[in-house]
Amino acid sequence: MSVLKEDLVRLIDNPVGLRRRKIKNKFFHGLLFLCTIFGVVVLAFLLYDILKKGLPWLSVDFIKNFPSRFPKKSGIYPALLGSLMLILLTTVIAFPVGVGTAVYLEEYAGNNKFTEFIKLNIANLAGVPSIIYGMLGLAVFVRALGMGRSILAGSFTMALLVLPIIIISSQEAIRSVPGILKQASYALGTTKWQTVTGVILPYAIPGILTGTILSVSRALGEAAPLIVVGALSYVSFAPSSVMDSFTTLPIQIFNWASMPKKDFQNVAAAGIIVLLIILLAVNSIAIILRDKYQIRMKD
Amino acid sequence: MNKILFESKSKMQKNERVINKTLTILGMVSIFTTIGIILSLTEETIQFFRSVSIIEFFTSRKWTPMFEPANYGVLPLVMGTFLIVIFSSIISIPIGLGSAIYLSEYAPKKVRKILKPVLEILAGIPSIVYGYFALTSITPLIRSIFPSASVFNALSAGIAVGIMTIPMVSSLSEDAMMAVPDSLRLGAYALGSTKFEVSTKIVVPAAFSGIAASFILSISRAIGETMIVAMAAGSTPKLTLNPLESIQTMTGYIVQISLGDVPAGSIGYKTIFAVGTLLFAITLILNIISRNIVKKYRRAY
Amino acid sequence: METKIRVENLNFYYGNNRALTNINMEIYRNKITAFIGPSGCGKSTFLRTINRMNEFIENTRVEGKVLIDDEDIYSKKVDPVELRRRVGMVFQRPNPFPKTIYENIVYGLKKNGVKNKEVLDEVVDTTLKSVALYEEVKDKIHKSALELSGGQQQRLCIARAIAMQPDVILFDEPTSALDPISTMKIEELLLELKNDYTIIIVTHSMQQAARISDYTAFFLNGELIEIDETNKIFSNPRDKRTEDYITGRFG
Structure with a gap:
């Protein structure tokens, strides 16, 4: 029993595995943030583009x-x-x-x-x-x-x-x-x-x-x-x-x-x-x- | 003080009966609307199928109702719609789901408070604006990468439809994930899981029915989207899978015909109702499926 | 002593569940009658059969009679809306409308067709005085009622009920959400109000029943175990179960 337990502890405490999991988590975090920010960026670009093209044409006469x-x-x-x-x-x-x-x-x-x-x-x-x-x-x-x-x-x-x-x-x-x-x-x-x-x-x-x-x-x-x-x-x-x-x-x-x-x-x-x-x-x-x-x- | 006169009972009861009837009639308006939609679509559609066979409608590979020789095969329009759905889903499903996971699991409260309203603004922008964006920004970008791409193409319109439906996928999926009880998350964290593992192995599976429903609703929305495809996808019905070509969707066809002067009773007038019936049927089925998924797989926590 | 309310063979059902069994009692004019009993014993349900507020819960049913001034309030001739003008009610938690103090008091009158401003003004003054709220709020009767403290809000709710000139006022644990001082004020108020109204109060506090009521009714599992003068119930109950309850053996 005790051997098995030691093996398990070694497996769980495996520093390489833990680090890999943490890196995965970080990467995923960044990716998700990009997904969310995508909408913001598109919105900003869309508004900028429209303002740039349209503002010079906007007037009382228009x-x-x-x-x-x-x-x-x-x-x-x-x-x-x-x-x-x-x-x-x-x-x-x-x-x-x-x-x-x-x-x-x-x-x-x-x-x-x-x-x-x-x-x-x-x-x-x-x-x-x-x-x-x-x-x-x-x-x-x-x-x-x-x-x-x-x-x-x-x-x-x-x-x-x-x-x-x-x-x-x-x-x-x-x-x-x-x-x-x-x-x-x-x-x-x-x-x-x-x-x-x-x-x-x-x-x-x-x-x-x-x-x-x-x-x-x-x-x-x-x-x-x-x-x-x-x-x-x-x-x-x-x-x-x-x-x-x-x-x-x-x-x-x-x-x-x-x-x-x-x-x-x-x-x-x-x-x-x-x-x-x-x-x-x-x-x-x-x-x-x-x-x-x-x-x-x-x- | 005791001489206060109350309104007579019978007058009040009479008022109440009139109000009850009035409200019942108002409540029926929505049913009349549905009946109206079904009747107005089917009446002309039946007329249409008096002159065109259903078999031709569903199997012919050409849609040229306004030219000689006229062909009435709806497949090219369906294929055009399908292309839009594919490319919009490629954009909206991963990005919408990603931002839903971020907002529900990762985002600090402050960040959430800023990002949520921005997504809501994105959802509130009229589709005509996305159409303009597709035509004047996305298409030139695509043509600089793929010089062979046509001025009007399915890819550009599909991307714009995808951007438009991101907030829909995101907010519906987020709602589903927020409904997952914290006890499930805490249980997994207590076992030493990372946030990534909790999100992908606990929260997303638990919220799966709501997420799937949001995907289907976004697809249904893409099928029904009109102005973006009318502006950016073109008006050439074509049985193609090449997204760089000009195509036409079901909705695009209805707009094209409506813009011209089509006299009632003409075959052109009838075709838009036939196409409209198909469109209505497809979106209705998708909406029913999505509702049933939510109902059937709703977990009892 | 004059009987104001007579209850005969009253049964009440939620769906197929019988919540009240064969209740018979008399309630006297210008007295305070308290209903006590452990939670879930049916005392609140019974209270609500007296102004037919139970009818808002779906799938409920009443058998038997509730006679107010010898008229059965469940007869077809009686309109529940009219009944509730005569039988006022004050709830467990203060529930003023999100309107001004003035609008709260005249709400019921206005809805029932009283439009004369002088009459309304007079009602507001007299009812505020009769619930001892006048001095505290006279400068802000056109301010929101939600700015008042909990105890003041509850007295306003009483004023709102009184403004309809009822004969009977039902109180459903009116002090359970209040602090001791506000509770005391409400209790004093009830003792004064009984000169003009017949009062029924459901209370979770036996001390409260002992302090203010003239009659006390003890309920258990939807049955009326006994009703008697309050001092008799608390000093010498006839039923063993009443004695067990008031001596704190259960409940």
């Missing part, structure tokens, strides 16, 4: 002008307006439906097969490629409901696309409301809806807002479904009503990037800068709103 055959005269005004109108309308449509669905699923729906089915369905919808929503929009809103290739049709399409995001994040926010607060409300003789509006939604609003902003960001950056719905890539007028045809920032950028003239690549970069600035602004607003409504509970 914001105010309409697209043109000449890179120097090209502007982003109709696309900017189209994007803003689109996300506004999309939010107006998707927000009440999304939050309402979340309230329904968390507070009203029974614990049954049908509720499970709705939840499963929402999870599936969240994974459907965005271009498929475009085809739905084309068949239903543009053609069947006769909205044409309008901002309205685009907004309904986008609203359905972002609905799962709003529903799922609102559900999580509603689930985080402490049970004791709900009980306190019910114990004061309130109905379900009164408890929803009096306690649950005020408490859940930061989480709901975060999800909504995520969905607005998504709607701002999406191009594929709108191309299918029939947004134009060249718009020489500013949309004035929701029934007008339209373009958006990503579609305009796509259009410029596919032009053969080299300068249009830089115009596209300038457009990307505008798009990223709006995304940044939207997300900052979200963070400010969230912090403002954040409720800190004392234990």
Whole structure:
């Protein structure tokens, strides 16, 4: 027995083996760090590249002008307006439906097969490629409901696309409301809806807002479904009503990037800068709103 | 004080009933959406298969619906999509998994706090920006290494899609690894294991179902990705495995047709719905598989 | 002595598990009745059958009757929402809403259609006074209730319940999360409140029951073992099990 034990100790204490294992660990550590930093480097390079190409082209005229055959005269005004109108309308449509669905699923729906089915369905919808929503929009809103290739049709399409995001994040926010607060409300003789509006939604609003902003960001950056719905890539007028045809920032950028003239690549970069600035602004607003409504509970 | 008047009971109950009905209808919107997708896709697809045989659709090796002689073989588009999936996975799976292991097992809290938001920013960048990046930065780089590469090629688009899906693999895998209880790690450390051994032999196997699900979801995402491939991969449907050639994916085809003026009822209009149905079916199946993996192999700790 | 609540043959089930067995008791107007017993004995479950708060737990069922002023609260005619206006409740942990002190007190009134600002202001003043919180918070009634100490929060929760002008107030271990001084203040408050309300309190502390209650009910394994005047329960219980419990042999 004692011989065997000594052998084992020698094997375990083997300094060469231990050193090798340690080196392996160090190497792996470095490799993993590189993987993680890869994203950072790409992001930095991407932003640098776009700023370098686009900044010289960014000007007040670029914001105010309409697209043109000449890179120097090209502007982003109709696309900017189209994007803003689109996300506004999309939010107006998707927000009440999304939050309402979340309230329904968390507070009203029974614990049954049908509720499970709705939840499963929402999870599936969240994974459907965005271009498929475009085809739905084309068949239903543009053609069947006769909205044409309008901002309205685009907004309904986008609203359905972002609905799962709003529903799922609102559900999580509603689930985080402490049970004791709900009980306190019910114990004061309130109905379900009164408890929803009096306690649950005020408490859940930061989480709901975060999800909504995520969905607005998504709607701002999406191009594929709108191309299918029939947004134009060249718009020489500013949309004035929701029934007008339209373009958006990503579609305009796509259009410029596919032009053969080299300068249009830089115009596209300038457009990307505008798009990223709006995304940044939207997300900052979200963070400010969230912090403002954040409720800190004392234990 | 005692004269406080409460609202009548019947009015409140009536309100409550109306609200209940309204919310139920809102809850149904998601179901109507699914029904809408399936109906709008299948209606035109059935029309399509009235004029084109299913056998031709799945076996013909040429996709030239807009030219004479028209060929309706979807394989080239599927192959194009497949190439994108391969190259995006080569990027996103190892790098995403690596960064997930780093963030979950190695990174000090401070580093994590900085790196996580950066990955989130990466996830929030619109795909059109990655498309631009592929076209103006990745493609020139590829062409300087492989001069034979075409201006539009699958490799460039695949890499960009891969970069875009890194955060998805990373955050989902990290979630799965974070769910592995510390007691398992501590047990291994107590036996004298290094961090590398704990990560690869304990944590990753224990979190395997979540990690696998993240891979499948990223593949499904790559299949559905549209703008990057529309910008950088080209628009020539081709049955090739050469990533340096111009190809076309299923999504790329739908965009190409949508950009032109395709009258409803024309064969071009019907083809995008046929391709869309296939796309929808493939991604749906992948999403269901990934969910089932998580469900089936979820370990009870 | 007037009977306020009469419980007849009450059984309560979680799924197939019977949590309360054949409870019969009378609770008198303007008295404090304490429920004691080891944890899991069903005293809290029973308390919640009196304002039907148990209905929020799925898969539960009640048999028997709970009569308040001779009206069965489980009859079809009774709306649980309306019932809870008449039967207030204070919970184990202070649970003020993340709103101002003012908004906490008027919450139930506003939700029930009371909009007149003068009435609301008056209610806030009088209820704060009646829970002896007025002097402490009069300068900050429009500040967040979460800034109050635990004991103050619990008194605010009592004020919130009183604002609904209930007849009965249920207290579910209201001092278990509080320090001794806050506990004493709440106990003093309860002794004053009984002049206007019928009070039922579940408590984990036998001393507390002995200090403040007029009647004490002892529960064990979902059964009511005995209920009597508090001094009788603590000095001369009829049942051996009650005696074992109050002398500390178990529980």
